[in-house]
Amino acid sequence: MLDPRLQPVPPYSALIFDCDGTLVDSAPANERAWRHALAAQGVELDSAWYHARTGLSADELLAALEAEIGRELDRQQAHAAALDAYDWLVDTVPPREQVVAVARADHGRVPLGVASGGSRERVLASLRAARIHTLFDVVVTKDDVPRGKPAPDVYLLAAERLRVRPGECVAYEDTDEGLAAALAAGMRVIDIRPALTATPIS
Template sequence: MMLPLPEGEFDAYLFDCDGTIADSMPIHYQAWQQALEEWGAEFPEELFYAWGGRTPTSVIADLNARQGLAMPVGVVDERREQIFQELLPTVAAVPGVLEHIEDAYGKVPFAVVSGSSRESVTASLTTLGLLEKFEVMVCAGDYLNGKPDPECFLIAAKLLDVAPKRCLVFEDTDFGMQSAAAAGMSAVRVPPPWQRHPRISSASGNRG
């Protein structure tokens, strides 16, 4: 079932990737758990979803600070990405978002705006057979200030040569929705995994 869109005419669609285009948040969490376990770090599932949209390097740095650890950020992030790539063949597209991509492709330009690395986003979209549909990709490393800052969405709008107010954002996280609002863009909230997959985990199922 297609997600309802806000009223208005839009000249570009901007999509987050993980949890929005790709139903990949559960396997991202698996990858985080395995990578962090090697360093004795904890990352509760509730916090993982609360921090959705942040760059992996900022997450690792904050976990270090919170837990008094000294995990090498680059090493842990590389290990997390390696595990994610191994799990990636199991990922599927989010149906309600995929229908909008198929319906609007060729009518308005698309961009992916993600806190994940370009390598990770490219791999996800390639697995889903959607990579060629996106004219612009703005990923971790392409901007200084991560979501909820609007910088990443404003960069995408500029690259597409579309005014921010004429862009429609598809997002699944609080940080992403705040980022879109700060950029002056309308947005569609994509239901989180525990609403689309009620049996994903007992902890997730209590989030409401």
């Protein structure tokens, strides 16, 4: 049974989902990967600081961290090390069943897309590990656009590739940056966080 808080309200012509934290519960694996990558450069990642910024792209996260610690990092090395570490952890990443249930319910009825601030390699690995990659007609990542979230670029491109007007889409997100991106694209947005932390409404 679908959680009523996650059900899209008609009319809509497409559903577009964020990946990390929305379709898959990747936060623990992502944190472990970044912690490993940054330790090699002498940085201890603060868990609370990281979780307040999970909606940022890798470049934006590293820029924020540089500002926090007051020195430059080797961003390319850190990003590569985090990707390598995530590859080892991806099989531990479970799907968000409440959200995936929405995608399954509308699969074949309306176009479904993914609009993620992560890299294409990481997003596809997560979707495949969760065995949900075949649900989606389009996958757009930060590698496809000039600006990451909270800019609307990934959502606008996903709608374009689905051949649907942005205003006819419902987006699913779990971060403030993601919500801002979808709203800036002109979409209706469902914040999944209340459904993850509270008892379902009967």
